[in-house]
Amino acid sequence: MLHISGTNSQKTASLPQLSVLLNQVALLTLYDNLYKHIKTFLICFQKMSNVNWKPFVFGGLASVTAECGTFPIDLAKTRLQVQGQVGDIKYREIRYRGMLHALVRIGREEGLRALYSGIAPAMLRQASYGTIKIGTYQSFKRLLVERPEDETLLTNMICGVLSGVISSSIANPTDVLKIRMQAQGNVIQGSMMGNFINIYQQEGTRGLWKGVSLTAQRAAIVVGVELPVYDITKKHLILSGYMGDNVYTHFVSSFACGLAGALASNPVDVVRTRMMNQRGVALYQGTLDCILQTWRSEGFMALYKGFFPNWLRLGPWNIIFFLTYEQLKKINV
Structure with a gap:
């Protein structure tokens, strides 16, 4: 009996070790998948000649700076967008009347730290997304058009x-x-990497690439509109003679x-x-189903x-980003 009890206790004691081992295996698998995606991108990108590294670095730094300054507005926008879903009991209630009410209520009920829920993955996102976005945009432009003056x-x-x-x-x-x-605010707890592992x-x-087609569609629209509008507006303001290449422009x-x-x-x-x-x-079977359900029920x-907070975020975000980016471009390194 004692021997059997000891065996059971050994099995029980080994359970935490097994859990740690499974987490390590999941983490290694996650790293391997991320590594494969990044490696594929780098192999493709190495084929591009005369790549200028400055837009990548400066774009990443400016993106992180802009994200820090506007993150609470982005959080309020997300809360406004998920509420009022008829088919989801958790988000059926209209809790926030607008951006300011959302910010005040979240801070009062969940604490001021809740206004920065998700800041860690947001910073990581901008460090990767912002870096690649600006770097590839500038590189693609030079592949298609040799001189900036000839851009359309x-x-x-x-x-x-x-x-x-x-x-x-x-x-x-x-x-x-x-x-x-x-x-979800305080519902999600633990470290950023722990949450990545949990989703995986x-x-x-x-699960990690859930909504990737929508994310790519949104990014195609946002980047395909924002960066060209900035470049063309800046170009025509300078060519008009009324404004120079300065902070006001x-x-x-x-x-x-x-x-x-x-x-857009x-x-x-x-x-x-x-x-x-x-x-x-x-709840939604796809992009079109989500659009139709939202349109019919709401x-x-x-x-x-969330348009107003979206604009209030994109406006200051772009202002902070481009002012920072333009100043970084002046650094001789």
């Missing part, structure tokens, strides 16, 4: 769409975790591109947020839920 709106839009799709597809896992942490164990690789151009990006991307952003936030049994304007 069409060529820049093509470059923006391509860079948006590539960068967002690679950074999608960070986007999934960021949106879930923003929408429960939902597999598909950068401010006006970034404001214009933020407004254009918000108008908000419907896709609403659908993407709802698709990524659903867990277990899928009306067309539901696709523009």
